[in-house]
Amino acid sequence: MVTRTRFDDSECPVARSVDAIGDWWSLLIVRDAFDGSRRFGEFQRSLGVAKNILTARLRTLVAGGVLESVPASDGSAYREYVLTPKGKALFPVIVALRQWGEQNFFAPGEPHSELVDRREGHRLRALEVVSEDGRRLSPDDTTVHKIHV
């Protein structure tokens, strides 16, 4: 059981998030979960990850409250892994990574999977970091307060 935190500057929420997710495989599992995968085999085929690794990652994701292991929806005796509310809250993280990838790692016209609005079939708006009063913020418009009481 891996409980010890790897990144000890743990007053930073980014570090805690990173630690909770575990590794990249875990994040891609979450991505697949958003894309509809539920079963061990689905994740394994989609990711091409070794089965022992997948087993371990699913376990830590369940232990971390990101996924939940539930009886299979098709009535079979197997189990399925579905996102908890906490897991679904990772949606902006996945979308942000997706948009960054689209913008930086694909030639114009190069085929890639695309996340679309289910109702209209359109692509999504680019994520925007916005201040409390509605101004769009660039990295330089923000700063980090070291500790918050």
Add this chain to the structure above:
Amino acid sequence: MVTRTRFDDSECPVARSVDAIGDWWSLLIVRDAFDGSRRFGEFQRSLGVAKNILTARLRTLVAGGVLESVPASDGSAYREYVLTPKGKALFPVIVALRQWGEQNFFAPGEPHSELVDRREGHRLRALEVVSEDGRRLSPDDTTVHKIHV
């Protein structure tokens, strides 16, 4: 030189992003860069990472176009590592991870570092995934088109 991709389902932008970043340390380096770190020693002290690991990560981040190695701004002979435009485009990713961490891994009132709007000193709005026509979208409102021409 690490060129080979670890995650071969590479028509997915998320996988390419993950591959380009490299590992969690790299992501925390980027976070520190957003927070103002520029020098080798700053990253090392802030992260507590082994120096050989940091060297390797900085190199791959520079090779990947996320960071740029420039002469030190204080006139010394050392070098600094600053975010490229591509690196700055990771801002929503970091913010998303930060907000997820804040919401899920801190007890109410527990101290943590906080990202604020520099002008007003206020916290930021929660990131929202929004359709092209402005509707706020939950994960269930979206779907993935496998290939885009």
Add this chain to the structure above:
DNA sequence: AGTGATGGTTGCAAGATGCAACCTGAAGTG
């Protein structure tokens, strides 16, 4: 009862990581 898919576990070789020691070049000090 036999056969194939599903969902794992186990063992081991290879690769990645972390730590400490060492090295190099520039800057400060007497």
Add this chain to the structure above:
DNA sequence: CACTTCAGGTTGCATCTTGCAACCATCACT
């Protein structure tokens, strides 16, 4: 100039993690 210190690494080695393949147990179907 000689001496020291500090920033920024490199190198070697022990240890942890991964990835692969083989194996195993359970379920579904005939």
